[in-house]
Amino acid sequence: MRPAIERVACRIMEAADELTALDSAIGDGDHGHNMKRGWQAALDQLDELAGLPPQEALQKLGMTMVGKVGGASGPLYGTLFLQAGKAWDGTLSLGAVAAAVEAGVAGVKKRGKSEAGEKTMLDVWCPVIEALRSAEGAGDATRRTRVAADAGLAATRDMKATKGRAAYLGERSVGHLDPGARSSALLVGALCDLIDEEAHA
Numbered sequence: 419m420r421p422a423i424e425r426v427a428c429r430i431m432e433a434a435d436e437l438t439a440l441d442s443a444i445g446d447g448d449h450g451h452n453m454k455r456g457w458q459a460a461l462d463q464l465d466e467l468a469g470l471p472p473q474e475a476l477q478k479l480g481m482t483m484v485g486k487v488g489g490a491s492g493p494l495y496g497t498l499f500l501q502a503g504k505a506w507d508g509t510l511s512l513g514a515v516a517a518a519v520e521a522g523v524a525g526v527k528k529r530g531k532s533e534a535g536e537k538t539m540l541d542v543w544c545p546v547i548e549a550l551r552s553a554e555g556a557g558d559a560t561r562r563t564r565v566a567a568d569a570g571l572a573a574t575r576d577m578k579a580t581k582g583r584a585a586y587l588g589e590r591s592v593g594h595l596d597p598g599a600r601s602s603a604l605l606v607g608a609l610c611d612l613i614d615e616e617a618h619a
């Protein structure tokens with residue numbers, strides 16, 4: 419968990435200004451700041467998180483996100499990690515990871531009363547689940563997952579928001595990437611990079 423949290427936190431913090439700019443275009447401009455605060459809190463708890471079994475650490479990380487990330491994204495990321503942690507057996511087998519992500523995403527759908535296609539983080543996470551499932555036995559899971567996340571993110575540009583604050587903009591939300599989809603794709607990309615590096619180490 420330690421390198422995973424460090425890697426994601428670093429990637430999110432580097433991109434804070436970009437996330438804020440995306441959220442300024444179609445929301446209230448706080449996503450970069452909120453995510454930075456949440457992941458800084460995760461870094462502050464790093465020793466404690468790293469000392470827990472990974473599935474418990476993921477649940478605790480979810481609680482931290484609920485407490486520290488404001489806006490809509492705090493409860494959504496919190497639910498994602500919490501439910502994924504509860505469902506996860508703590509191993510990195512493809513099936514175990516896919517099942518955990520699937521449980522987390524089911525929680526996000528329920529919490530946000532949302533589905534893919536509504537210009538949210540789900541437009542990244544739903545294709546990621548499909549990629550993980552399709553990679554069974556294929557040996558290129560990180561490549562498939564990264565491609566799916568990036569394509570899902572790109573697809574949010576032409577979508578009209580019907581959920582969250584961006585929904586107030588209606589048609590004017592079209593033409594902008596969704597900030598929550600962007601932060602989700604950053605997270606997925608950071609984890610895929612880490613897995614690839616460890617596989618080649």
Ligand SMILES: [Mg+2]
Pocket residue numbers: 441445446447448449489490
């Ligand atoms: Mg916002």
